Amino acid sequence: MLTLASPLTLASAVTLHPPFNTHVGGAADVTWVNSPADPPSWNLFLMNISTSFDLKANFGVIDPRAQTVKVTIPSYLRPSDDYVLYATNVSNWDQVLGSSGRFTILP
Numbered sequence: 001m002l003t004l005a006s007p008l009t010l011a012s013a014v015t016l017h018p019p020f021n022t023h024v025g026g027a028a029d030v031t032w033v034n035s036p037a038d039p040p041s042w043n044l045f046l047m048n049i050s051t052s053f054d055l056k057a058n059f060g061v062i063d064p065r066a067q068t069v070k071v072t073i074p075s076y077l078r079p080s081d082d083y084v085l086y087a088t089n090v091s092n093w094d095q096v097l098g099s100s101g102r103f104t105i106l107p
Contacts, residue, residue, distance in 0.1 A: 014038055014064070014087035014098030022083075023106045025075035030059075030085060031068045032098070038064055042097050044071070045086045049102065056083070061090055079107040 013035065019028040030044065042064065046057035059071045077083075082102045089095035 016085050016100035018100040018103035024077050024079050042087045047084050049084050050081050
């Protein structure tokens with residue numbers, strides 16, 4: 001039997017909150033909770049989870065210290081689809097550091 005005897009280490013897990021009352025073409029406040037293990041910056045992406053791997057917006061590199069950022073939801077998006085926000089590693093976008101819950105973008 002193999003047992004793990006190493007102490008637990010903190011892992012990065014950015015906790016993003018879904019924006020509320022979000023509209024196509026409108027501004028949205030994105031908030032999150034920082035943890036000591038979080039990186040000093042990360043990318044913020046908007047994905048449509050109704051379709052596999054459907055990137056809808058790249059909001060760029062985020063400085064997480066403020067724990068909030070205002071973004072503009074693209075005007076070309078379809079309303080009433082399920083969306084999610086992803087925080088990813090700045091140098092490796094395939095490394096997801098955290099995600100929000102599902103939310104709907106309204107007309």
